[in-house]
Amino acid sequence: MAAPFILINLKSYAEGFGYNAQKIAQVAEKIAHENDVRIGIAPGYMDIHPFHVHYSLPVFAQHVDGVTPGAHTGHIVADALKAAGATGTLINHSERRLTLADIEAAHRSARNAGLETVICTNNVATSGAATFFEPDYIAIEPPELIGSGISVSKADPGIIEKSVEAVHSVNAGVKVLTGAGISTGECVRTALDLGTDGVLLASGVVKAADPEAVLRDLISKI
Numbered sequence: 001m002a003a004p005f006i007l008i009n010l011k012s013y014a015e016g017f018g019y020n021a022q023k024i025a026q027v028a029e030k031i032a033h034e035n036d037v038r039i040g041i042a043p044g045y046m047d048i049h050p051f052h053v054h055y056s057l058p059v060f061a062q063h064v065d066g067v068t069p070g071a072h073t074g075h076i077v078a079d080a081l082k083a084a085g086a087t088g089t090l091i092n093h094s095e096r097r098l099t100l101a102d103i104e105a106a107h108r109s110a111r112n113a114g115l116e117t118v119i120c121t122n123n124v125a126t127s128g129a130a131t132f133f134e135p136d137y138i139a140i141e142p143p144e145l146i147g148s149g150i151s152v153s154k155a156d157p158g159i160i161e162k163s164v165e166a167v168h169s170v171n172a173g174v175k176v177l178t179g180a181g182i183s184t185g186e187c188v189r190t191a192l193d194l195g196t197d198g199v200l201l202a203s204g205v206v207k208a209a210d211p212e213a214v215l216r217d218l219i220s221k222i
């Protein structure tokens with residue numbers, strides 16, 4: 001099995017900007033190099049290029065629009081993300097929801113630009129449906145648990161198991177991430193035991209007083 005993937009979304013938290021964001025990227029890079037784990041980071045758009053230049057981590061955008069380069073204003077274009085150094089993108093995060101048609105277009109743009117794709121979903125049905133687009137990952141995140149500090153691994157393991165089933169019944173090659181309230185090594189262990197390939201998390205790391213300690217704990221039971 002490939003190394004588990006820990007994807008840290010910095011969202012728009014104040015703690016995820018500037019110097020703090022760099023500290024998180026630095027410790028993430030160090031921990032990924034020392035261990036058999038893949039750690040990626042999804043900073044604000046303005047940090048994509050600097051992170052690409054300074055760190056050897058996979059750098060994800062938090063969103064991409066389903067447009068091709070041309071006369072669009074204020075859009076996030078997949079080719080521009082790629083040119084800035086992004087290696088992948090989230091699509092349809094709960095805090096940046098899209099219609100089904102928009103998900104398809106965003107996914108197609110990201111793929112055409114050569115970006116790795118993580119489509120976020122809110123329940124079992126959408127997990128199965130989004131798998132038809134053949135993303136690299138589906139990230140299942142019950143919205144009510146996002147940012148709650150209550151781990152989906154503990155609060156709703158059923159949704160993880162059923163999502164893995166739904167995704168793999170459509171395409172066994174699509175990997176699954178567990179998201180919402182993940183903050184400890186135990187949450188990660190449970191997510192892996194339930195058949196997923198890693199976790200998508202934010203507040204547990206970004207808002208922590210000591211992000212390095214949290215990251216070390218997160219990977220401690222892999």
Ligand SMILES: O=C[C@H](O)COP(=O)(O)O
Pocket residue numbers: 009093094141145146147148149179180181182200201202203204
């Ligand atoms: O993108 C990350 C997810 O929305 C999870 O956020 P959280 O770890 O703060 O619950």
